[in-house]
Amino acid sequence: MKWCRHCCGDSESETGPDHGRQKGATMCRNLSNYALVFLFIALSGFIFLLCNIHTVENWNCHTISALYQLQSRIHSSFISVNLPTFNHNRTFCAHLGQKPSAEDELEERYLLDSITWPGPPPSSPPISLRQTSDPVHSLFTLLPTEGGRVWHLGEELEAFVQIHDFQGRPKRYGGDFLLARLHSPELGAGVAGMVVDHKNGFYSALFPLLWVGPAQVEITMVHSSEAVAVLRRLREERPDRVFFKSLFRLGFLSETTVCNMCLPSDQQPLCNYTDLYTGEPWYCYKPKMLSCDTRINHAKGGYLKHLITNKEALLFQSGVNIKVPLRASGTDRINVLPQKDKPEGESSSMKPERNQLAPSGFYYEHSWRPFGGAAARQFNESSAVAECLRNKVINLYGDSTVRQWFEYLITFVPELKEFNLHSPKKVGPLMAVDSTHNILLKYRCHGPPIRFTTVMSSELRYISNELDGLSGGPNTVVVLSIWAHFSTFPVEVYIRRLRHIRRALVRLMERAPGTLVVIRSANLQALDQEVSLYNSDWYSLQLDMVLKAMFKGLNVLIVDAWQMSSAHHLPHALHPPQVIVKNMMDVLLNYVCPEKKKS
Template sequence: MQTYLDCFFYIVQYISHKYIFILSRLIVVSNIMDCKTLKSRRRCALVCVFACCLIAYLTVWMTMPTLQAPFMYFYLALRPSDKVTADDSVSLGETNAANCRYHVLNNGSISKGDIVKIRIDARDKYNQARFVGGDFWFAWLDSKKPVASTAGKIIDHNNGTYLVSFLAAWAGHADINIILVHPSDATTFMKEVFWNTDKKIFWQGYYRSPKATQTVLCTIQSPGIWENKCTYPRPVANGRTSFVCDKPPGLPCSSLAQYKTHSAMIDTRTTEILGDKKFLFEWGNYNQKISGNIKRLHFKESSVTFNLDGLPTCQPQTPIPSITGYWMHNQWHPFHCRKYNCWTNSIKVAECLRNKEIYIMGDSNGRQYYNEIIPLLPPEPADVDVRKSEHMHWYTKTYNISMTFDFHPESIASHWLTYGVFHYEVDILDQLVNAECNYVIIISTWAHFTQWTRSAFVERVGLLREAVDRFVKRCPNAPIILKSPHPRDHWSLQSRLLCSDFMLYQLRKILRKIFADSGVFFLDVWDMNIAFPAENSIHMPTTVVDQELFMILSYVCNSTCEY
């Protein structure tokens, strides 16, 4: 009975969504033909009226939850219960996107400014209801007319159901997108096994002397006992975690010249750690869209307006609401603080940063900021422009703006990196002793640390917090911005584990917690990036980066746009 009901329910949805126009034509045409042969045209007319009413009902079926309600009550009443009796013998499987369903909970029409509530019912590969939480989801609404999008707030009830809340931020259509990124079995494995396993990232270390060269294996290692190794500790930055290489035969440890990521060794180690859990990260269990009782919503126009210009200025301790904002025509509209839009005016940007020393440190997301700030300024030749992979410096006398970017050590790269030329964030901060304190500090330090153990990352971030505290004592008014992680692209099964979005979400929580009440402006871009209408990428499009920079500039110079 359950199978027949399920099939009927989804066949009706499919026909009503795909073939409604063809169906209507066939019914009307066939009845007109029959009318020519029937003695009673009245009966034929009644058939046509009924067919047209049915077509009209099915046409709006997919966009009006209230019209689905009578059938849903009938369907749910006849559908067998998910409860398992003592005599039942069942198998339990991982959450399966093909069997999961969402249901729009709003009754009646939805208007601009309303909150849309959607329930997710997780089911396993045997189509049984899940009774535990822990699945990792992405959820967003998007529209082409107008060009708008927003991410949803997801609450895990820890019983196999989830509540997603969206803001109806515009009038018009909104398509529902709910993605099962990882089932709970995968997230549990990542938190309890993978995150706490040492030696997940490897490099080839190239040692060189006038008479010989050697290439050996290097890794990041937690405290322990080892022999015949070259150890490169940096306690003030990494704590008890060390960069460790096998001792090259006949060469001193001081002869380490270069290093690059050892991809083959990383893949081998990842396969070893995965063991029989590999299937959890294969395509069928990763990043799969789920279906629901309605695919497209319609938001009616209303008198609701969002007074975004009346929001408070961006400050370190400004509370961030559960629904953080929305995109409209390639502009991000945050709900927690005011983002000024004057930064398309290069003179405004230059006035904001005049006489400033900007230090950007961390990973390649920070380098994106460095590269995108320059085009926002007036197009004048730079007096200094140094560009290396590990260090960049730019200076213009016209506005006396100095900008420096430094990549952190132990970075993941497929090309050879020179050892000893990269700088830790703590070292850079401790060297900033200009009494004028005309600094702007931007830190992005997360993209290369999903392979570290949880304890090692927590210790590293804690030491960075201590360096920030020392800097704040010297320069209490200098703005400091810490960029949050965001979802990224994953090109292989290994990447889905090693650089998992779930792991990045955990790093985001750690960064926010450790830097709470630090005076640092936490630039949380997670929902902003999920909602943007493009594929997630480690390096998001310029449109996104510029809007992030507009948030930074609105914090650094919140009075510049007032005149």
């Protein structure tokens, strides 16, 4: 108020009070005029914004990226309070997606039966940790052959496993998740063993003997049968334990809501983003003030906590009952002798009889040697890789484990120059070109569920739709890897996604029979309690078995990442170390450029 009176004539200057009042009045009138001008400009700007709000919506994302990131952080901090409450049953997702045909339902039933996992008796009362499987008290024994403790190349080694609880008492039921490996650090050799559950606390681990020299048996308990029962329940009852979000924006107004493949529709209105071609479902809760067509992105929302009881948490302790090796009763080492002379007419093949769990190959001298007739040629020079891929278009679709192959190739082959498409490194799309050898390399992530960083909704593509857009042909290579982001959902969701991809591959091969299709399987990874509840190797194994069964009989080739990570001596990792990736790439390149048979 003093400032106002001073301004409007209550001040005196050195020339007298009258002059001061006249000067103050003049200043006041000038400020009033300026205020009117500023008010007029502000109103004009507001009217212009209202008239052009749709133009504002289409501004380049980079121009307002700072504002967008701030909004995303603010909305992310409040999103957890609006998470849906799920009924603890497996029916809330049943109505989603297209209704399967009778044939699809029969296939689904067969696949689910094929991965049925034994476990604790359903009628047994809740038990304490002391009554669960303990790897420290458990042990394995190498069984002698007919000739005593003498093993020859081409024979099979069997280890007999007995599981005990923390009190040292033998278990009476199966369901423990065990991994077995026969390896030789001296020879750079290793092969995954096949574990047979006898459902009474006893297991057999079977190994083909594929090299001459020293070999050591290693058997690891990944999870106890009791822990597997918890994982199974979480998969069926809490597919929301990884949740997603989307930002909706119109002009400067924005909202963030929870999204997922399965959302209860009785809590608030839904936005339906089900794919029109495949029928793959995806939903977001409708924003309160914006329409469904203002969605601009997709992102991981986070992981739900406190999903298991304190008693159940004891089943997931690193170094206690997660990936702990078992002791050997007696020796765990053997020496493999050269192959015995076989009677005339008897097969001398070293390759084990193939079934879904039998080894698909083995390491020797640190190089993967697949069974099934594929050559074990190594591509150690970038020039050899470039020559193999000459005149090829390589399309990589899937998750980050196949993006790792893109990164390997652009690093290993200097001529492959990556284009800057101004897309996020983790999600793509990515593209590299070698103009000298006429190579085009592309990567695109699969559609939701995807747990990467933020993806613009316009860049979300389903693999089956992308395959339908390919011309294909002898110079086209398609590589698929889709598994890691499906571990929190019921297996039926994964089966449906693979079925759509399989149908698209059949259409592609019918119109372009020369197209080479390669599928990268799941791999093992490092586990602790938190990772186990979302991405356990048990989930991955179940998906891997479904994957291989669904594409069996189709003209596709498999890079068996599961066994390549299981047979190797390096620690498990979601993104395998470079030496394993190099072996995977050698398998892929052998598929692309098979050696010509000598006449």
